[in-house]
Amino acid sequence: MSLQIIKENSSANFRKNLIAQTVAAALAVTSFASFSAEETSVEKEDLDDIIVVTAQKRTQNVMKVPVTVDSISAETIKQSGSIMLSDIDKFIPGFEFGDGDVTQAGVTMRGISSPNISVGGDPSTATFFDGVYMPRAAQNVLFSDMQRVEVLKGPQGTLFGKNAAMGVVSMIPNAPHADFEGFIKGTAGTDNLQRIEGMINFAITDNVYVRMNALTNTQDGFADNVADSPLNTGEKVWDDSEKDHQAARIAVKWDVSSRTNVQLSYDWDKLDQGPPGAIGLSEYAENPRDPFADTFANDVVNGGESRDMTATTLKIEHEFNDQWSMKLISSFREWETNNRIDEDGTQDISRYLDTDNHEDSDIFYNELQINYNTDSFNYVGGVTYSKENVHQTTFINTTTDTVTRLLSDQFNAEIESGVRDEISGLIGIPADQIPDSFVDQAMQGLGLPLEHTWNADQWVSALEVMGEADNVMAYLASLGMVPPGTPLTADFVRATGDVTYDVVSAGMGIAEIFGPSYSGMMWSENFINNGEFTSYGIYSDFDFQLTDQWNVFFGLRYSEDDKDFSWEVSETQFAEVRPGVSNVLFPARDELWQSKSWSKTTGRVGTGYQINDDHMVFASVATGYKAGGFDSLASPHSESDGSIIIDPETGEVVDVSFDPEESVNIELGYKGVLSDSLRTTFSLFHNILDDQQTSRSSKQPDQAQALPTIVNQDVEIDGFELGMDWQVTETFTTGFVTEVRSTDTETEEFYNDSGTLIPAGSSSSDTNTSYTLKADWIPDLGFGTTIIHVDYVFRENDRGAIIGEDDWVNDIPHYFDDTELLNARISWISDGESIEIGLWGKNLMDNRYSGGPGGRTKDILGTGYTSVNRGMEAGIDVKYSF
Template structure:
């Protein structure tokens, strides 16, 4: 398409309006014009006066019917009428798409089973999210809402030539509405359920014959979807706003430029995750034929050593609404077994730091996923800015040089209750306690008088308090140059180069008042009566743990009384690409493209330091008392080719108005990364099983055939696609030793997609799409399932280790039985003896490092080294995953939408009813495909009623989203071993209804 930019902008805008499948025809459009599919945005060129939607999927303007790619283009009107208000709802318009929030600051947008199951800061998304053709590595697609859009393009399949890295699965391209030559505006106001108040607007101002501006904004405020029964407050609410300003200048028909600024901001109590589920693991009372002894010398039941906290039961069972066995948590055991706060002067007995019993024993969670009971309400803040400069210079009538420069900055902060349920009292009353030898009163400064401990960050409480903070700060620069031809001959090309620089710091904190209590009293207490060391980050004369004295909002981030995972990553990427379009016959075209990408990723490791100190004769296992020293940077480099070859044929068929048939082979690539470093523990104290420090890139080779068809003068659109993927290195994370360990898996994927849009009359429209997907992990796929480390092998037993060892282990049943049968166990040595089987130094010196720093068992008469004598160093048996399905890859996805318009008072008023129904079949959340992993099928229905008077440019709309108020579990995340393997679940928004009024001028 040639001519001035403003002419092209006006033409494209009108085309989008004409072809959009909307409940209300755009003002000024011909009412008998066939409409596009909401999913495909298509209508036939053969209709007299008709047009097709223009897309930029190949980074040039062309009809969607001419693009040999599986693409869905959703117009602004279609977004409004289907109530697709954010990225999480795009799955309702595109086949074989799945979306769910994931842990920390991430989300998983997957296309054809390929998504982002890696949550490391060093990993990249598999679906490239672009704003106006500029890729954004970090974005607010999950949180932000669409406003003043021209369209959204979703390209399915690897787009490695023009979009490059991180487009293994496809591309989501957000195209904003651009300035036009005419003055125009729009105002919309809305009220609805949950106290919803929303407003949006747009103003388009021509400043001169060559200069125009467009400003738009949107604001949403809504009460919480969830109710916290403990605090009595509604949580998971929304308070967010966005704005965009675009300035466009066209001094001549050979040059145009536009400057775009978009800002998003949110500050509310949105919940980052849903409910925390758990099928409680009570532990074992028998190991083989040997009973687990109950000893009066063990302040914690020995059976809890064989509990992992939560069992891998179905998340749909009533049993899943429990809480973990807290006596299996190592920090609870430490406060009972090792830490005594003093002696009761009346009874003469030593008083442990923590009260006896399971503090979670009385937890009964509501079966309502929207009802929680937590001691801390969520805090959520996000800011995102994108600035883009686009220059388009006509070198000649048929040759254009395009420059796109973009800067993006993203800030994110989310804090919520870590446990997601309320414990019972935990701290022993230290009011009258005296020292064990001289009978002098103990120092109460950091004790718990009255059973209440004052944590410097979490405040005063007699309960177990734990919160987490997920925080990220990042920025991105990108530059792309393209030289594009538009010759009248048989050959055209698109060649270019680009550069991207991305820096991020992702921090994850877990703060727990029990951690602080142990830091003060297990490591920082000296003398009789108890005195406390003034432990500072630089302290070396004592083995102490520095406690951050600052409140939550102003941490010095030096404390070892909390867990901090800090991830520093810089990515630099260079690429050159070329794509040629050759018309070898009147009806046959060949597209061939290649891209060479050179990636450099620099990760600076920062080990965590929870309850680790340093000093003379240290026993905590740390190297410093406070602070988080950086390690040596890890530099990774890859140079990878990607590309595609497409043959498309436009036959002249008697039974269709227009048909396109294409076949393609394409290759996608996504860079690898580093696994975060494990805790900085002295190997003399803890012998870690080696884990890979890095993970490999992903590669995807895709074979695809497809057809696009128009019938009956454009009133019927039928599209079909079939594809097969050879997938190498799918990156998937799990928590091991308190880090996100990323593993690579090979798989095959094949599927089918069907899209249809039918408008038999001016009043009635129907559109539908169907996706079928079959995914399989390849031969040799294996992984250790942290929820089932023994894999049913009765000769091995799961054991919960001691405080310094983060992950559970397995040990030989015969050795465990010997330990249990030994008289020493009955005298209080059961806990340290069993802990030693996990490879960490247990209390009471039950073993000492010997050969090469590896432990030798002493008191029980045999030698055992888990690093050499147990499968995978004691981590567990591999689960055979061959033939398993990929996570979040439902076999079927289906959507159907229909609308009917009544023309009232000779067409002065138009009343439109629209309904949309979406369903996806069951799937799995993890690669293990166990009953625990199963996600049930779910559906979603939406209704909208719109009354419009075109002559007055005013419209009234009432809508209902999630009509049946369903609460499906869309995905989940398994937490760490040392928090009991609880499960964070994610779900949909509840039923929402709203009423809005729109006035255009």
């Protein structure tokens, strides 16, 4: 229902009723599980007829679609102030979208998330924009002039191909048309939020139309980064979640004839902003006991998140006759991303670590679809082809101060072993039976353990215990630098700078031992990955209308994925400063390629029964598939020296690919309208997901630092989803969506981020409940039109079921809290509909929560961290339409 229709009615009361129906329709589409179609000739005043769906790649009335789908309309996007997927997930049961890093965000569908850190893998839920598949770092785009967003849950391998093991998300922008229209909208809010959006649509000729739109969104961070590090001299220091994102689109549509149209579009997206802050929880952090303080300290050098992305898309649609039609989509999208984040949550130069992911990738996507439609039979089939080229360099950056701290730990291990042996000899007990407390006491008596070799007092103590102190001074005496018999003292170490360190380095043959003159220099070890991914698919799907009330459908798809992938780890560039040093975090590796192919036939079968015009039941069984892949940080090299691992049985390089995900979903559902005012959708599902690819921060043996690693697990999910919308009066509507699920998980063994081997095991989560309550009211104030929108979001916390979490996570404030968010918007529309003013608020209860823990440096540097959400927000927006 458009405001233009409202304008054409002179009765004030009838006008209010139509606006109420507009809001009700938008909300009904949200929870009623329907894919809205493009503009149709259906009369818009009839709410029972307006909701038309394309979830099965064919146009159908929502009441005859035997699948569970959801759609967010443009009206809901506007009333909720949404500009990204993370803003609208609250309206869709079973769907979440991460609101952290834009370039590494991911979909969670019915509790199953997709790891996006590796360019060698794929998401479990497929994301499409304007009918084109969007890989990992391209998924999160701004809602600039968006017509709707559609979410289809459960495996969708038949119609949508690979990587739809858990569902599909489709963003559909508005298309050009013949009418002249446009708008400009400005938004201002807390934390200096500034958002400007504009659109214009016009006809060049009688059959050629142009639509252009743009959006810019900037906002300051909500916590000040007070890091004052010499490492960042002259570089911008980002505050927590500081935003700067722009997007634009131009589309040209040509109606070649009454049966043929061609559309060419160009999309541009530019991001340059701060990542979520690494809020330190260690004793070395700015506010170790209060992650929600107004300040934090991240000293990451030249940190930030950026993405430059463009796409060109060609769409051709042609109707051969009243039954046969075709659609061709061809698109080329390319992007460059950079995501450099703090990994220690401090500004301690000797505990510094950051990761920096650079990606330069592109995808060429093509689909040819054929449709055949009659009153009793529908067919959709087609072929898909895509070619993706990926390149990622992952920089693991630290400082020479941190490297020296890590080497100090190695000294301590050797010294501790010697002390343990000495105690064993004195008391006659085997070394491995000596209590740790005895060894710790002895070490303390010696002024150890060594915290950092550049601590002169500790350095002297360590050399004395190792029996090297006299050797160092004897060597210096032989050079005439000191008189014979001069003892090694801390004052001498401080006075001579690097001298004693260089002597020990040469004597032990360890170039990585160096003195404090190298302090403040950067040390980087780089993972380099390249990939060429080719994907093919062919599908056919049939829908038979057996009677006026009963239909059945079934379909099959064959998918094949070929992946070539490479790994390389470069030598640290610090070797140019100090010749002879080698990597201390990960061994250097020469480039090595592997190739692997996966194929899968997926299918679905189902039925729907229309009890009457108001009630329908349906059932389906569907399978899905997510391609296998390669972990960008786990290569077929040994971890100890970087050499290639050879399979002793085959004599070939070991295969390090991970298996594809395979899912089966059984679903029963109901859709109905009660008393012409209460719309209800209900679905009950059982999902089996084999070999789910989860990303865990893992520290393997002989690995100095934890890194994201793919761990496979099997999952079974039982749950139900319910959506209800009730038009209470002509001017008041309310709605409710909820999801309840329980999950059983079996995980293979893996090392967690502290290097502890977590044995293979299983876990069962308690019943997890999430829901959203919403209401819209249109009070009659006598002038213009006022709409009041309120929504309340509750999500039960299920983090306690995660296998392998370290104990320190239990102490993170508000990490295990359930989420409660209250949002509202009051808007006023002028009688001429040219002006709209809105006042809005988000998280009005100002609830604060901790995000996922960062423990990559917890074991080696004692520095764990978390992320936190933004507090209450409020603002105003003004829109002028013409």
